[in-house]
């Protein structure tokens with residue numbers, strides 16, 4: 001088990017993914033101030049020194065095969081998409097875009113304010129009611145991203161002396177939630193229920209929260225949610241589950257991993273999710289007991305001090321929720337494609353994860369190979385995710401394939417051939 005005393009690293013620098021999770025009271029260390037003169041924001045030298053230091057760090061990342069570049073996507077882009085998260089193809093569904101267009105003309109472009117000021121439209125409240133009904137919880141609260149929802153949820157669950165027990169494969173937003181909460185965080189090996197039990201047993205009488213994803217974002221495997229809940233309950237701890245990659249994809253009526261594990265509405269479980277994956281939109285949600293949602297409305301910094309998500313997006317997501325709830329046929333098609341991909345890539349001798357949702361990880365020999373592999377796929381008209389440290393929970397580089405029921409089937413099958421043919 002990792003005792004959570006990892007060092008903090010600048011974002012994008014090579015290093016372990018869970019690095020920087022604070023130990024007891026682990027807050028940001030104040031930066032040393034340079035003495036006198038026109039000094040840079042980056043340390044003890046001048047602005048020129050600072051920029052040169054940034055260049056040197058970029059050079060180090062390049063040598064390690066960790067350069068990251070932005071690539072603009074055209075609206076009529078013909079690439080077969082195995083990199084996005086539009087699992088059900090709802091981002092472009094006519095009912096979704098029509099609902100968004102209607103709200104766009106009705107409300108205008110932005111929400112015009114934070115939720116507690118002018119940003120809380122009837123569209124936001126209707127979406128929250130629909131999400132609460134779908135997830136089987138008391139209340140749901142919409143944020144402008146899943147990242148901000150996770151920051152608020154982790155921090156909101158933390159009280160004095162709280163111990164956070166966080167899975168080693170957790171997403172950066174959960175890790176950052178642990179960091180900004182200031183609570184002691186124990187990082188347990190991935191999906192290791194015994195390690196979670198041991199961590200809780202070693203902290204008797206302390207408030208504790210077990211923090212996990214459901215379907216993990218890198219390898220696509222499912223956390224042992226029922227077992228984690230049983231252990232948490234035995235020790236009087238709460239369970240926080242980020243259902244980002246399961247909502248719309250698994251569970252009864254697509255209600256996600258928590259519902260699939262029979263935990264919907266449990267008073268000691270809090271669920272978060274993004275609205276940007278299977279729902280094809282943007283935003284995030286925290287769902288759970290009414291008392292906790294009220295606590296976030298009144299104290300959640302990433303809720304209070306953030307402009308509300310645009311009403312048009314919210315209305316589009318609401319239409320997507322309707323379609324996802326009744327989307328069993330889409331989910332069956334998705335599962336069929338995931339199985340076909342695992343079969344095809346496995347038969348070609350590639351090392352493929354055993355996915356529980358629509359995320360498939362294919363191991364690459366190293367970061368440079370992963371980059372070259374993804375680039376070759378792109379040249380052949382196929383977009384795949386390329387995950388390298390520090391975006392991976394271990395030192396392994398991967399192609400990450402995210403399967404969508406919305407992609408043309410013939411194109412999808414051809415894309416699998418391309419991935420095999422371009423393998424290093």
Ligand SMILES: Cc1ncc(COP(=O)(O)O)c(C=O)c1O
Pocket residue numbers: 145146147148150171173213217242244245274275276282283284
């Ligand atoms: C597991 C997980 N949680 C949270 C997020 C953040 O959600 P959002 O993109 O809406 O900020 C992501 C990725 O986007 C994710 O993969």
